[in-house]
Amino acid sequence: MGEMIQLGNGDGGFGAYRSYPEDEIRGALIVIHEIWGLVDHIKEVADRFAAEGYLALAPDLLAAGGLDSAVVGRLGADLADPAKRAQAQPRLREATAPLHAPAAATRIKAALKESFDYLDSAPEGEGRTGVVGYCFGGTYSFALAAAEPRLQAAVPYYGSADLGPEELGRIACPVLAFYGEQDRRLMDGLPALRQRFAETGADFQAHVYPGTGHAFFNDTNPAVYNPAAAEDAWRRTLAFLHEHLE
Template sequence: MGKMVTIANETSSVDAYLSEPAGTPKGGLIVIHEVWGLVEHTKDVADRFAAAGYVVLAPSLLADTGMTPELAAELQVTLFDPEQRSIAQPKLREIMAPLHAPAFAARTTASLQACFEYLYGLPGVDGKVAVTGFCLGGTYSFSLATQEPRLRAAVPFYGHADLSVEQLRKIACPVLAFYGEQDAALVDKLPEQQKQMAEAGVEFTPVVYPATGHAFFNDTNRWTFNSEAADDSWRRTLGFLDEAMTAEG
């Protein structure tokens, strides 16, 4: 359905998958991939959102890290298989090391801002742009919300929000966040995160799915996919986005 394009502004250039609706768009949506990079699953999710009425950009943020689709497929299988996890972890740590550098965060932020500006200025989008993302993309969905006051909505799936109250106060849009109950690294922090969001005045709605872990939305990962949680979060996301796009402002 979609095609690869290059999105550029004065400070950044990034390749991205562009998927467009058949009719008049409801708005624009940035879809940020998991730690596996811009794989076919992410493009499929972008196409689903386009079929629901959105102009979608899914940027390729790991192109320079060596994370190829082939390697991503291999690591995804071995990392979540209890019998093979020890094989995958060293490889994943090596690939992921550059992602913790300030330069990567700055480059990624600039790329997401370029995507936002592209969508914001499209005819028919009328300045109505939201963001969603998964895992790494969930984390950067929170991050973009702190940096772009024109966002209409943010929908992070199992992302980290290791941000101060001062940073959270910069979020001007409603946030709908999804978690799996068994994803302890995130769920254990959620009560404190809710307190901070309330203190910052953010409209924050967390949804935690019982007996569910990380990456429950990824239907290409047989170890983590949960169809009930995926279907419910999809329904909630579309309703949340539709409401945000039709709100005044």
């Protein structure tokens, strides 16, 4: 169902996983991975969206930001193993440290724009392209919504809205955000975020799942995965996309 393609040119080029629906196309969707990069889990999520009728594109934003996404992905897999976690955590922090540099964020945002333009210029996605992102990808879903007025819908899963008032005020598309109640860092900031969105008049919905933490949707990590929350969030996501992309 899916294949790897190359976007961008020269040093700014990056890979992306593209998954096509088999039948009628309902719209197009950028699927942004977690901090672990474009691992098989995210490709499978893209395939799930394609099975629902959406042309799904999952860009390798770690590679776009100058990181070795394969190395980060292997370290992320080790975190799910209690025996390997203590060794993996400091190595993961070291491997992902370049993401904090402004230059990396600039390259990642440029790759997101390239991804959006690719979908929005295609007949399948013109005027009906949205974004779904997880963790790192949730944060960049907020960023894309602020940067791209043509975006039709944004669905950040447990992402940070690290945006100033002016950036937040530029979000024109509806936003459906998901959180785990035990994800204290994000939950502590959610009341203020709701208020900030209310002041802009934007369509912002936040759904919080009791008894769950960060990354509850990731079924490859049994330490955090919550099947009931994941299934409900998936159902709500599809209903939201159906409303705003089709």
